[in-house]
Structures are given as structure tokens and as C-alpha cells.
Amino acid sequence: MSDYLKNTMKTKNVIEVSEWDALVEKTYGRPYKLQQQDGCRGRGTEEITVPAESSDHERDSVPENVNEETMGVSFKAWLARDPKQKLSNPEDQADYCLALWWERNFYPDVQMVANDLHAKGLLAAGAHTILIDW
Secondary structure (H helix, E strand, O other), X not given: OOHHHHHHXXXXXXEEHHHHXXXXXXXXXXXXXXXXXXXXXXXXXXXXXXXOOOOOXXXXXXXXXXXXXXXXXXXXXXXXXXXXXXXXXXXXXOHHHHHHHHHHOOOOOHHHHHHHHXXXXXXXXXXXXXXXXX
């Protein structure tokens, strides 16, 4: 390897999205799918650095309809809600509707989650790349 490459190459911490989701779900006991957030993310990467400043969602609630245009809630609201609490919409009472709602509408900012995982000692400080593929 050339000296130029040795001096310019960087090591990245890459996390498969399924591993990220599993860590979040295990840690917090809530449905979570990063790919489903923000209108469903395409294949690609999500770059995060921890710890870093984040902008928590200001909302404490979103309409209880699957695939509603309003998405994202504060980290505090996400932690406070019982993941087994049924949706108020009578058409969305099936368990799969509840899971989809959590995954697509009722989720916190990814940086808020990353910072908290770091504070808990579950995510090392530094730059991380979440590989979104399915």
C-alpha cells in the first residue's frame, strides 16, 4: 500500500441497520425501525457522531393513525408511552398496526437515541455509519 493511501485511509465503525434496530429495541423495549422513519429511508447510510448535539422533536404526540404525515416525537414522550397501549383509531387495532405506527410515526430523533446509548455505555464515542439495506 502506498504511503499516500496509508495517510488518507480512515477506519469507520459500520453498524447494519438490523443490528442498530435490535440494540434500540432491546435497550428500550419499544418497536423501532430506523429505515421506516422519515417517510421510509432508501438504501444508503446514516452518519452519526456520539456524543453530539441533537435536535429533539418538540412534539409529545402524533395522530394515532398509521402512515400519518406527522412523524417523530420527543425522546421523553417515546420513553413514556407504553408500547402495548392500543391506538385510539378503531381501524388500527391490530398488533401489526401498532408496530407500524411506532416504526413510522412515533419515534425519537436518531441522534437523541445515539447520545443516550452512549451515555449508557452501549455505543462508543466517535463517528458511526449505519448501513441501511434490506
